[in-house]
Amino acid sequence: MSSSAIEVYGLGKEYVLGERVSFPTLRDALSRRRHRGRRDRIWALRDANFEIARGEAVGVIGHNGAGKTTLLKILSRITPPTEGEVRVTGHVGSLLEVGTGFHPELTGRDNVYLNGAILGMPRREIKRKFDEIVAFAEVERFIDTPVKRYSSGMYVRLAFAVAAHLEPDILIVDEVLAVGDASFQRKCLGKMDEVRTGGRTVLFVSHNMGAIRTLTPRAIWLDHGQIAEDGPTAQVVQAYLESTTHTDSPVVDLDDEALRRTVGKWMARRVRWESIALLGPRDEPVASMPQNMPLRFEVTFGVREPVRFLELYLRVKTPDGLWVFTSFSGQFEEALERGRYTTRCTFDDHRLAPGQYVVELVARGADPEDIVPSAMRFEVAPAVVEENLRYSGSWTGVVRVESEWAPLESIESQTREPLVG
Amino acid sequence: MSVEAQQQPQQTLVIRPPGRFGGLGLRDLWRFRELVAFMTWRDVKVRYKQTVLGALWALLQPFMTMVVFTFVFNHFGKIKADVPYPLFSLAGLALWYYFANAVNLVSQSLVANAAVITKVYLPRLTVAISPLLAGLVDFLLALVIVGGTMAYYGFSPPAQVVLVPVFVLLALLTALGIGLALAALNVRYRDVRYAVPFALQIWLYASPIAYPSSYVHGTYRTLYSLNPMTGVVEGFRWALLGSGHFQAGSFAISLGAALVLVLVGLVYFSRTERVFADVV
Numbered sequence: 001m002s003s004s005a006i007e008v009y010g011l012g013k014e015y016v017l018g019e020r021v022s023f024p025t026l027r028d029a030l031s032r033r034r035h036r037g038r039r040d041r042i043w044a045l046r047d048a049n050f051e052i053a054r055g056e057a058v059g060v061i062g063h064n065g066a067g068k069t070t071l072l073k074i075l076s077r078i079t080p081p082t083e084g085e086v087r088v089t090g091h092v093g094s095l096l097e098v099g100t101g102f103h104p105e106l107t108g109r110d111n112v113y114l115n116g117a118i119l120g121m122p123r124r125e126i127k128r129k130f131d132e133i134v135a136f137a138e139v140e141r142f143i144d145t146p147v148k149r150y151s152s153g154m155y156v157r158l159a160f161a162v163a164a165h166l167e168p169d170i171l172i173v174d175e176v177l178a179v180g181d182a183s184f185q186r187k188c189l190g191k192m193d194e195v196r197t198g199g200r201t202v203l204f205v206s207h208n209m210g211a212i213r214t215l216t217p218r219a220i221w222l223d224h225g226q227i228a229e230d231g232p233t234a235q236v237v238q239a240y241l242e243s244t245t246h247t248d249s250p251v252v253d254l255d256d257e258a259l260r261r262t263v264g265k266w267m268a269r270r271v272r273w274e275s276i277a278l279l280g281p282r283d284e285p286v287a288s289m290p291q292n293m294p295l296r297f298e299v300t301f302g303v304r305e306p307v308r309f310l311e312l313y314l315r316v317k318t319p320d321g322l323w324v325f326t327s328f329s330g331q332f333e334e335a336l337e338r339g340r341y342t343t344r345c346t347f348d349d350h351r352l353a354p355g356q357y358v359v360e361l362v363a364r365g366a367d368p369e370d371i372v373p374s375a376m377r378f379e380v381a382p383a384v385v386e387e388n389l390r391y392s393g394s395w396t397g398v399v400r401v402e403s404e405w406a407p408l409e410s411i412e413s414q415t416r417e418p419l420v421g
Numbered sequence: 422m423s424v425e426a427q428q429q430p431q432q433t434l435v436i437r438p439p440g441r442f443g444g445l446g447l448r449d450l451w452r453f454r455e456l457v458a459f460m461t462w463r464d465v466k467v468r469y470k471q472t473v474l475g476a477l478w479a480l481l482q483p484f485m486t487m488v489v490f491t492f493v494f495n496h497f498g499k500i501k502a503d504v505p506y507p508l509f510s511l512a513g514l515a516l517w518y519y520f521a522n523a524v525n526l527v528s529q530s531l532v533a534n535a536a537v538i539t540k541v542y543l544p545r546l547t548v549a550i551s552p553l554l555a556g557l558v559d560f561l562l563a564l565v566i567v568g569g570t571m572a573y574y575g576f577s578p579p580a581q582v583v584l585v586p587v588f589v590l591l592a593l594l595t596a597l598g599i600g601l602a603l604a605a606l607n608v609r610y611r612d613v614r615y616a617v618p619f620a621l622q623i624w625l626y627a628s629p630i631a632y633p634s635s636y637v638h639g640t641y642r643t644l645y646s647l648n649p650m651t652g653v654v655e656g657f658r659w660a661l662l663g664s665g666h667f668q669a670g671s672f673a674i675s676l677g678a679a680l681v682l683v684l685v686g687l688v689y690f691s692r693t694e695r696v697f698a699d700v701v
Contacts, residue, residue, distance in 0.1 A: 015699065077436060077542040079698045086436040092542075100540045103463060105470040110463075117459040118541055146470075 004051050004089065005170050005201040006075065011048040011084035012225075013070050016041055044070040045225045048084070054169075057202040059216035059233060061209070061240050063287075063379075064356075067225040068205045072096060072174050075203065090169030090201070093120060097174070099159030104148035108139055108158055111147055115162045129165045136187075137161035157184055164191045170201040189214065209237050209382055241290075241381055251277040251285050251298075252376040254361075270307050271369035273361050274300045274340065278378045288379035291354050291400070295347040295378075300340060301363060301370070308335045310369070313362040314345045316352070317374075324352065324398055351399045354382040439695045445687045446694070449544040456543060460551035465558050479559035480566045483514040490514070490631050500632045504664045505574050508567075512664075513630040515563040516657050519556055520592045520650065521621045526552035527600025528617050531608050535701045545694050549604050553597055560589070567661070579663035588657035591679050595649050598682025601690040608693065608701045629654050633665065646671050649678035 045067040052058055060068050073079045075086060076094030101118040102111050112133055116126040126133075134143055137158040139150070147155055173192070192215055196202050206212050212219060212233060219236040221229045223243075229236045254273040279296040280286035289295060297314060312329040327345055359376045363369040450457070469475040487510050495506040502509035527549050531538065534548040571578070607613035625631075628650040637645045645651060652675030658664045 073698065074436065078539060080439045080695045081436065082438055084438075087433050088436065089433045092434075094541060097540045101534075101537045103467055105467050106463065110466065114459055114463055117456045118537060118543065120543075123455060 003054055004087070005054045005056070006050075006052040006089075006203070007087040008048055008050050008075075009085045011071075011074065011086060012046045012082050013044045013067075013074060013079070014041055014082040015044050043082075043225050045074070045081075045222075048222075048227055050220060050227065050230055052201060052203065054090070054201055055199045056218065057196045057204065057216040059212035059219040060203065060205040060222060061207070061212060061219055061237065062222035062228075066222040068222050069096070069174060070225075071222065072172050072203070072205060076172050088170065091120070092170045092172060093166045093168030094172035095119075095163045095166070095174065096172075098156060098163055102147060102155070102159060105146055107146055108134075108143040108150070111158070112162055115159065116166075119163060119166050120168070121166060125167075133161045133165050134158075136164065136191075153184070160184075160188060164188065164195075168200070170203070171195055172203045174205045175207065209241065213237060251275050254372055254375055270303065270305045271310060271336075271363045271365060272302050272304065273363065273370050273372050273375065274302050276300075276359065276361065276375050278376065279344075287377075288381045291352065291380050291382060295350050295352075295380075297345045297359065298342060299345065299361065300342040302340050303336045303338055306335060306337050307365045307369075309365060310336055311364045312343070312345075313360075313364070315360040315362065317358045317360055318355070318398060322398065324357070350380075351401065352380045353398055353400045354380050355398070445691045446544050446546055447687075450546045450550075453544050453547050457547045457550055457554070460547055461554040464551050464555035468555065468559075476559075476562055479562040483511060483518050483563050484566055486514050486518075487511040494631045500636070502633050502664065504576070504662050508570050508574055508576065508662065509633070509658070509664060510631060511570055512567050512658050512661055513628075513654050515560065515567050516589070516592055516654055517625060517628065517630050517650075518563065519560040519589075520596050520653075521625070522559070523553050523556045523593070523596035524600050524603070524621060525617055526556065527596065528603035528607055528613055530600075531604045531697060531701060532611075532614075539698045539701065545697060546601075546690070549601055549690070550597070553593060553600070557589075557593075571662070576662065578661060581660045581663070581667070584660040585657065588653055588660055591653045591675055592650075592657070594679040594683050595653065595675070598679065598684070598686035601683075601686030605690045605693040605697075608697050624648075624650070634671075635665075646674055647678075649675045649682070651675070653679075 048067075048071065060071065062068050070079070072094065073096070074081050075088065076092055076096070078094075078096070099115065101115055103114065106114065109130075112130060113123070113126055117123070134140055137154070137160070139154050139158050142150065142154065147158070150158070189211055192202070192204070192211075196215060202216070204212070204216055216233055218231065219233040220227055221236050221240045228243075229239055253275055276297060276299045277285040278287070278289065279298055280289070281293070299312070299314070301312075309331050311331050313326055314329075315326040316324045318324065327347070329343070329345070356377060356379050358374045359378070361370075361372045361375045363371075469478060472478065474481070487507055490510040491507050494500040494510070500506070530549045530552055531545060537543070538545055538548065603613050603617060627645075627648055629637075634645065634651055634655055652668070652671035652673075655665055655668065656672055656675070659667050
């Protein structure tokens with residue numbers, strides 16, 4: 001018997017684009033000939049080779065769409081590979097999401113059993129750990145209430161608690177720590193650490209470099225479906241973070257109607273957005289900037305009929321729709337003739353915490369002209385020098401604000417009066 | 422570490438691209454039998470949550486349809502049976518509703534459980550089979566009202582009543598075979614969602630529910646007996662009420678059809694199963 005828990009040889013997964021997102025109907029199938037050959041194919045993962053020893057903890061990092069989730073889905077048998085082979089020795093528990101199979105109408109108690117069963121826990125084991133799970137989730141009082149009445153925090157805590165008490169030989173975890181409030185996240189990290197030191201094999205995908213650094217001594221960096229680097233975490237994370245400053249992100253072409261889906265048809269008659277790019281230090285388009293660097297956006301728009309005046313807004317939002325700030329161009333002095341125009345908008349000291357953000361663009365003349373609700377996504381990456389968790393990702397919220405704490409002073413001797421009287 | 426895992430020798434699982442012929446996944450299904458039980462239990466428990474009438478719905482459906490049928494077919498249409506018509510149609514409807522609901526729920530099962538099957542590995546057969554078993558609870562409730570109606574007419578069940586489970590099992594297998602094929606098709610083509618209720622409605626009238634099969638004559642007769650539900654429903658009524666005769670021919674057709682359907686359903690289901698998570 002080999003000492004490896006997971007062996008991966010030449011693993012690849014090809015997706016046919018479009019098939020995953022659309023809801024095809026029989027009519028499409030009947031008229032298939034027309035579309036054949038036009039379908040694009042993409043390798044979400046290709047030529048992956050690695051081995052994970054029993055008891056080893058490995059982090060998987062990379063941009064969105066780099067193939068991390070695809071890898072985990074193959075390893076946990078949710079989707080089959082297109083080529084290559086995987087050998088897995090031991091019972092696999094995979095956590096690609098918390099609360100898989102939770103039913104809103106069922107009580108917390110019922111859901112613990114159901115979710116446990118879905119994750120592969122035998123009934124006896126769930127029964128044995130039930131009290132522990134409920135205590136971990138801190139929902140004792142509500143355990144017989146349907147989970148649809150739970151707050152989202154309670155829901156997530158209960159879901160994670162079930163998952164955290166899973167005891168497989170190999171644990172596969174995808175970014176589930178991005179849920180709950182900070183204190184619960186710490187608790188989850190603590191639990192993960194417990195799992196790791198308990199001698200189990202762990203494969204952990206995260207965007208949280210701090211968590212990866214703490215939990216896994218080894219990391220695999222996936223880039224465009226290929227393994228870019230595999231080695232000691234510190235080294236791999238460093239290389240990954242450095243690379244994020246000059247990703248070859250193309251300029252976003254805003255001519256896509258899908259981007260204006262929610263916006264009325266009467267718009268965009270005279271002025272229409274054409275493209276947007278986030279510029280790196282040498283004016284090259286990038287997808288990601290370290291947090292200590294200025295954000296510079298270059299936008300291009302077309303004017304089809306002369307307009308007397310025009311104002312532009314550039315709004316930065318979180319992916320879940322929270323507006324962080326808006327930059328307002330003010331009225332451009334001159335009337336604009338037909339043609340194409342470009343301008344830049346710079347945020348020198350933006351204070352955005354590391355994470356993903358979305359840009360919304362608005363052009364306004366006498367009437368609203370054009371709105372692109374999510375013109376582009378960009379990432380603020382942790383500064384390369386950063387070595388602690390203080391400012392990383394969801395730990396601190398959306399903005400980072402410098403603060404100072406005074407040294408502790410003892411108040412023991414001065415205030416001896418009882419606090420309650 | 423859990424005790425069980427230490428005792429079992431650790432097996433190496435090989436994950437490869439799917440070949441042309443995979444197994445039917447029945448062994449995996451057996452390993453996950455506890456999960457099937459859980460899913461069934463969930464479906465039963467959730468079914469009538471937040472309804473006022475609750476499980477009464479399982480009784481109302483066949484009963485009200487029986488009332489309508491009695492007016493339309495017996496009263497106006499002058500259709501007669503060898504047992505009181507309300508009892509005749511109610512018995513048929515009880516089994517039919519089980520069958521129709523089962524086909525419908527099984528065909529929706531993969532799409533309805535998409536959130537689960539794209540996030541965790543489990544034999545996909547588990548989610549397809551649980552509505553079939555959960556529906557049996559409704560069916561048993563419906564049988565209670567059939568029993569009540571029998572008592573009302575002073576009917577005592579004949580000796581062959583012990584064969585009732587055989588015909589219920591046949592209905593279950595037929596529903597499973599058709600449901601599995603439709604569920605797999607539904608993953609790719611959402612047309613299934615609209616076609617199934619419609620097709621079932623037509624099927625109801627192509628089966629001997631509202632009238633005895635003796636009303637069908639001539640050239641249609643052969644075609645009619647190819648409908649697997651003909652033998653199942655007639656046989657069920659024969660076993661429960663002693664209505665009609667046991668017809669070995671149509672029983673054989675129903676049995677054969679059920680077995681073929683289950684096999685075809687299983688093969689098609691397991692062959693398309695691998696892409697479910699990518700397509701659903």
